[in-house]
Amino acid sequence: MLVFTPRSLNDARTVIEAVRAHRTVVVNSAWLEDSPGQRLIDFVCGGIEAICGQVHRIAEEVFLFAPAGTRVQACNAMRVES
Numbered sequence: 387m388l389v390f391t392p393r394s395l396n397d398a399r400t401v402i403e404a405v406r407a408h409r410t411v412v413v414n415s416a417w418l419e420d421s422p423g424q425r426l427i428d429f430v431c432g433g434i435e436a437i438c439g440q441v442h443r444i445a446e447e448v449f450l451f452a453p454a455g456t457r458v459q460a461c462n463a464m465r466v467e468s
Contacts, residue, residue, distance in 0.1 A: 391417055398426045401451060402433035408453045416447040423447065 388404050388411045390397070404411050413430065415423040427449060431441050434451050442450040442458055452458055 387412065390414070392426055393417060395422055395426050395429070398429040398433070401430045402437070405434055405439050405451050405453050406437055410450065410452045410456055412444065413449045413451065414447060415449070 388409050390401060390404075390411055391414045392398070392401070401411050401413055413427070415427055418426060430449075430451060434441050438454040440450075440452040440454070440456065440458060442452070444450050450458065
């Protein structure tokens, strides 16, 4: 598992490539301003959907991205529908 705190929109590709390499990634976008943070999450969600991965919101600005076939079990996680 990779825990990632992106500093810019350019870091979105790193997250997608990690999931594509079958790694689960937790992203905390709290360090980004609202608009760039939302764009990063939107971009990553689109990339994860394209590779049939999973997206789960863990907290307000924290997301879990997992490759297809990964079992994610949590009581309070919300699945993000696109």
